[in-house]
Structure formats: structure tokens, C-alpha cells
Amino acid sequence: MADRELDDIISKIEKEKKPFLKKSALDTSSQPSEIVSRVDEVGKIVRYLLDYKQEQVVPLLSIYGRSGTGKSTLVRHVCNYIPEIKLCFVNLRKAKTVFGGVNLILNELDQPSLASAQGMNNGMQRIQETVLSTMGLERKKLFVLALDEFDVIFNDRRGNPSDFVYKLVQMQAELKENGCLVIIVTISNDVLSDYDLDDRIRSRIGNSEIFFKPYSDKEMLEILRQRAEEAFGKKIDDKVLEQCARVSFLEHGDARRAVDLLRVSAEIAAKGEKDISIEHIKAASRQIQKDRVDEVVSSLSHHSKIICMVLAAKTYVLEKEWHSTKSTYDKYAKYLDSEPVSYRRCSELLKDLENTGLVVSKTGSKGQKGYSSEFQLVMDPGIVGEIIDKEWWEKVVVNPKKKLDELKSMGVTRNNPYYGVYQ
Numbered sequence: 001m002a003d004r005e006l007d008d009i010i011s012k013i014e015k016e017k018k019p020f021l022k023k024s025a026l027d028t029s030s031q032p033s034e035i036v037s038r039v040d041e042v043g044k045i046v047r048y049l050l051d052y053k054q055e056q057v058v059p060l061l062s063i064y065g066r067s068g069t070g071k072s073t074l075v076r077h078v079c080n081y082i083p084e085i086k087l088c089f090v091n092l093r094k095a096k097t098v099f100g101g102v103n104l105i106l107n108e109l110d111q112p113s114l115a116s117a118q119g120m121n122n123g124m125q126r127i128q129e130t131v132l133s134t135m136g137l138e139r140k141k142l143f144v145l146a147l148d149e150f151d152v153i154f155n156d157r158r159g160n161p162s163d164f165v166y167k168l169v170q171m172q173a174e175l176k177e178n179g180c181l182v183i184i185v186t187i188s189n190d191v192l193s194d195y196d197l198d199d200r201i202r203s204r205i206g207n208s209e210i211f212f213k214p215y216s217d218k219e220m221l222e223i224l225r226q227r228a229e230e231a232f233g234k235k236i237d238d239k240v241l242e243q244c245a246r247v248s249f250l251e252h253g254d255a256r257r258a259v260d261l262l263r264v265s266a267e268i269a270a271k272g273e274k275d276i277s278i279e280h281i282k283a284a285s286r287q288i289q290k291d292r293v294d295e296v297v298s299s300l301s302h303h304s305k306i307i308c309m310v311l312a313a314k315t316y317v318l319e320k321e322w323h324s325t326k327s328t329y330d331k332y333a334k335y336l337d338s339e340p341v342s343y344r345r346c347s348e349l350l351k352d353l354e355n356t357g358l359v360v361s362k363t364g365s366k367g368q369k370g371y372s373s374e375f376q377l378v379m380d381p382g383i384v385g386e387i388i389d390k391e392w393w394e395k396v397v398v399n400p401k402k403k404l405d406e407l408k409s410m411g412v413t414r415n416n417p418y419y420g421v422y423q
């Protein structure tokens with residue numbers, strides 16, 4: 001056999017084995033080539049931006065909504081699409097402090113960072129001058145200063161986030177007087193006016209807000225179809241994509257996690273040299289949850305771990321999703337091998353767990369007893385239990401549950417010794 005013939009065979013088989021035509025289409029860290037759906041939100045953004053034609057733009061536009069609803073992607077896409085716009089897009093998560101935010105903006109405008117000793121006012125002044133000269137040079141009509149993950153700046157307790165917003169709006173007004181139109185776009189999970197701002201700012205920023213609602217399962221499916229086509233270069237079974245969209249819609253409504261789920265499923269399928277199927281989606285969903293729980297649990301305190309474990313046990317044994325603070329506390333105190341924290345502290349720890357994404361809460365009325373919080377584990381209880389303490393989980397939760405179910409199937413509902421274990 002001639003070398004060329006062999007080369008042809010190798011490259012043909014390599015191609016057959018490679019399910020991805022363009023894997024980067026499933027990379028959620030870069031800008032997608034195409035925006036799917038979101039017509040309302042795009043329309044609203046464009047309406048605010050095109051106000052520049054009347055030389056009257058709002059100083060500050062707050063874009064908000066849950067994670068993975070397309071906020072960052074859309075702002076970038078729309079601003080880059082309109083040729084008269086100069087976009088300066090910074091993610092404040094990279095900054096952490098207010099002053100760090102000022103430097104990020106300067107760097108994005110190709111300016112060197114300032115030392116903090118040079119002060120905020122100096123930094124703002126430098127930004128203002130750079131915006132003015134850039135707009136003069138590039139002959140654009142509107143400068144968009146997009147501040148992504150803006151809420152992070154409110155964690156800077158030593159800086160003054162509220163004053164930062166004030167200074168930005170002040171700068172916007174001064175630039176306008178100099179014939180330079182600027183709009184500040186803040187992007188966050190909650191609406192900007194919910195944050196800790198003082199009254200002089202509230203009255204100046206008005207309430208120009210755009211809410212991004214979570215994706216429906218139909219929209220999610222559309223996004224996945226577009227990505228799959230680009231990534232695999234061939235049609236993927238619609239049932240597989242529907243399942244992927246359905247799982248994502250039910251669990252979070254987050255497009256980033258939906259695309260990630262498709263990517264991990266495809267990787268698992270490729271390893272087994274199979275076409276992607278519903279089984280692969282299930283395996284990937286488990287894999288992603290495991291990785292996430294692993295990551296979160298490793299940073300939890302001992303008490304938080306036990307609280308998590310109790311929630312997992314109650315969910316698993318009782319087949320019930322929501323659990324009150326009181327019932328969780330009682331079981332936590334029972335199973336802990338040392339002195340329990342106070343009821344109040346336990347309630348704080350439950351709230352903290354919500355920030356990790358393992359748990360969600362709701363406030364329910366308890367009639368005459370007033371209001372109380374209830375908590376739900378959003379991850380598979382089996383995964384949580386096994387990761388925190390596999391041995392304990394098997395012995396105290398899984399085995400008694402098996403016995404409980406056995407007795408139940410035999411019709412024993414009363415006097416069943418395994419009832420009430422997690423009540």
C-alpha cells in the first residue's frame with residue numbers, strides 16, 4: 001500500500017471519529033457567532049442606544065436578570081454591531097475594588113494603570129480625558145461604558161461604590177457638555193436601584209432598566225439547535241436536544257449551563273465512540289452536578305456540611321423538596337457529633353448555602369405563627385450525600401430508606417419503625 005493511500009485512510013477515519021466540526025461553538029466563554037431569540041430585550045437596548053440620534057441619552061441604563069440569560073452577550077453584540085458606537089466593556093469581577101474598576105476602564109482604553117495613591121478623582125479625570133480624545137479620533141457618535149458584573153463593586157467595603165456611581169454619572173454629564181455622548185450600562189443580577197446607593201444618585205440615574213427573563217424551554221432549544229449545528233456540522237437527534245433543553249429549563253433557565261451540558265454530553269459520547277443520546281445527557285448532568293457539589297462542599301465549614309447533609313437526607317427519605325428551618329435544625333442538632341450552633345446561626349448558614357447555588361429558599365406563611373423560610377436542595381441528594389460522607393450516607397440514609405420502602409410496599413404504613421426518621 002502506498003503511503004498516500006494509507007494517509008488517506010487515516011485522515012478519513014480520524015474525521016469519522018471526530019464528532020466535532022467546530023468545538024469552539026460549544027465554548028461558553030467566548031462570544032457566540034449568532035444571537036438566538038431575545039427580540040424584546042434587543043429592541044429595548046437598541047431603543048435606548050439610538051436616542052443618541054436625538055442627542056439625548058439616559059445617563060445610566062441598568063440591565064439585570066439571572067445568570068446565563070444573555071445579558072453580557074447581547075450588550076456586546078448590539079454595541080459592536082452599530083458602527084456609530086464605541087464600546088468599552090469591562091468585567092468588574094476582575095477588579096474587586098472600586099479603584100481597581102477605574103484601572104480596568106483605563107486599561108481597556110489602552111491607558112496604563114494608576115497607583116491607588118494617585119486617588120479616585122485623578123483616575124476619573126484620566127478616564128474622562130481619554131474618552132474625549134478617543135471619540136474625537138475615532139469619530140463615533142456614542143460612547144458606551146458597559147460595566148459587567150457591576151454588583152461585585154458593592155462588596156468593596158473600604159471603597160465607596162455609591163460615590164463611584166455618582167462620579168460616573170457626573171462624568172457623563174460633563175462629557176455631554178463637551179459634545180460627547182456617553183451612556184453607562186451596568187449589568188448585574190439584581191436591578192441597580194436595589195443596591196446601596198445614596199439619594200443624590202437615585203434621583204439622577206432615574207429608572208432606565210431592562211430585565212432579562214430566564215429562557216423558556218423553547219428558547220433554550222433554539223439556542224442549542226444553533227450551537228449543535230455549528231459544532232457538529234450535522235443534524236443531532238432533536239430528542240436529545242429537547243432533553244438537554246428540558247433539563248436546563250427545569251433546573252436553572254441558564255443558557256450557559258445548557259450549552260455546557262451539551263458539550264459534556266458530546267464529550268462522553270465521543271469517548272465511547274457513540275452518537276450522542278439521552279443517556280449521555282443524563283450522565284453529563286450527573287457529572288456536572290458532581291463537579292459543582294465537589295467544588296462547593298470542599299469550601300464549606302463542618303456545620304454547613306452537616307446542614308447540607310440533613311437537607312439531602314430529608315429530601316431523599318421523605319421524597320419532599322421543601323424543608324423548614326426548624327425541622328432542618330432539629331435533625332442537624334441530633335446528628336451532629338459536637339456542640340450545635342444556635343438556631344439563629346443555623347438559619348444564617350442556610351442563607352449562606354443559598355449563595356453557593358446548592359440551595360434555594362422561599363418564605364412561606366405559617367398562618368398565626370407568622371412567616372418562616374423553607375429550603376430546597378437543588379442538587380441530587382444522592383450526589384450531595386455521597387460527596388460529604390459516603391459511609392454515613394449509606395448507613396444512616398440509603399439502607400433505612402430501602403427498609404422503609406420494603407415495608408411500605410408490604411402495606412405497612414403505620415407503626416413502621418423507619419417512618420419519622422427524617423420527619
Ligand SMILES: Nc1ncnc2c1ncn2[C@@H]1O[C@H](COP(=O)(O)OP(=O)(O)OP(=O)(O)O)[C@@H](O)[C@H]1O
Binds near residue numbers: 030072223255
Ligand atoms: N440569545 C442567545 N443566543 C445565543 N447564545 C446565547 C444567548 N444567550 C446566552 N447565550 C450563551 O449563553 C452563555 C451565557 O450568556 P451570558 O454570558 O450573556 O449570560 P449573562 O446573563 O451575562 O450571565 P451572568 O449573569 O452569569 O454573567 C454565553 O456563552 C452565550 O454564548
Ligand SMILES: [Mg+2]
Binds near residue numbers: 149
Ligand atoms: Mg454576564
